[in-house]
Amino acid sequence: MIRAVIVDVDDTLCLTEAASFDLENEVLARMGRPPMSRAVHLATWGEILLDAMPHRSPGLDLDRFAALFPAAHQAYLAAGRLDVIPPENLRALDALVAAGRTVLLLTSRAEAEVEHLLVPDHALAGRVTGAYHQGNTSFRKPDPRAFDELLAETGFRPGDCVYVGDSPGDAVAAAGAGIRFIACLQSGVRRLEDFDARHVTAVIETFAELATAVDALDND
Numbered sequence: 001m002i003r004a005v006i007v008d009v010d011d012t013l014c015l016t017e018a019a020s021f022d023l024e025n026e027v028l029a030r031m032g033r034p035p036m037s038r039a040v041h042l043a044t045w046g047e048i049l050l051d052a053m054p055h056r057s058p059g060l061d062l063d064r065f066a067a068l069f070p071a072a073h074q075a076y077l078a079a080g081r082l083d084v085i086p087p088e089n090l091r092a093l094d095a096l097v098a099a100g101r102t103v104l105l106l107t108s109r110a111e112a113e114v115e116h117l118l119v120p121d122h123a124l125a126g127r128v129t130g131a132y133h134q135g136n137t138s139f140r141k142p143d144p145r146a147f148d149e150l151l152a153e154t155g156f157r158p159g160d161c162v163y164v165g166d167s168p169g170d171a172v173a174a175a176g177a178g179i180r181f182i183a184c185l186q187s188g189v190r191r192l193e194d195f196d197a198r199h200v201t202a203v204i205e206t207f208a209e210l211a212t213a214v215d216a217l218d219n220d
Contacts, residue, residue: 002218004156005096005210006147006179007128008165009107009114010046011187012207013089017045019082024049027065027072028057045189046167048108048140070112077116085123088208093127095211103128106150106163111135130154142169144176151177162201162217164210166190171199182213 010016025035036056044052049069053060076082096103105128107114114133117124132150139145151158158178163170166184174181180201185192192203202213 001160002101002162002180002214003160004102004104004154004162005214006104006106006150006161006163007093008163008167008170008184009083009105009109009117011166011189012164012184013105014083014085015187016082017042017187017189019076020045023072023076023082024053024056024069027068028060030068030072031061031064033057033060042189046108046141046169048134049110049113073113083117086207088206090123090127092208092210093124096214097127099211099215101214102154102156104150104154105131105133106137106141106146107131107133108140108146109133141167142172142176144173146173147177147179162214164204164207168195168199171195175199180217182210184210 007013021038021041024041028035040056044055050062050066053062053065073082093103105114105117111133114131116122118131119125134140137146137149139148162180162182163174164182164184165171165174166187167190171181171183175198181199182202182204183192183195183200184204184207186206202217204210204213
């Protein structure tokens with residue numbers, strides 16, 4: 001039985017690339033810098049934010065960007081422009097929990113970018129058991145050791161788990177850790193052809209299909 005379903009956040013649990021593009025360009029504008037192109041953002045999407053920004057805006061004062069970003073990020077959250085989880089995605093999580101599966105988050109986000117998802121009154125409370133991010137992991141995807149702390153702390157074996165994500169790096173990390181991988185193509189940022197087929201166990205067009213896909217893997 002698949003005991004744990006590990007979920008990526010960006011463009012998997014919620015669609016965030018377009019909103020993040022606007023947010024980061026807003027911070028660049030506050031710094032008096034020209035906007036990045038959407039093509040550059042898409043090409044570096046999935047990278048850790050502060051690692052990606054020098055490529056997105058060459059010559060950027062990274063310390064100043066890092067100082068300005070949190071307030072802009074909070075404003076986007078407060079306005080409902082970022083990290084909106086659709087009701088159908090919450091229902092998919094409910095189906096997983098009802099089937100006796102543990103739901104965990106694994107993301108390359110910084111702790112400050114994920115902590116709002118973990119407050120007691122958030123919609124994920126009661127659905128998600130724990131979250132792993134830059135604040136409590138030592139390695140980042142696509143390094144398979146990104147799963148080390150999760151596996152050590154929960155006691156799950158790789159074979160007990162499946163990871164759902166939207167990027168080839170997600171697939172590489174899961175495969176390297178011996179964890180099955182479900183590719184979620186809902187964002188449209190990546191196509192199935194972008195993934196190495198050896199690393200993909202199943203494919204879903206929308207996150208809402210996740211519980212059904214996990215059930216199918218259990219019945220194989």
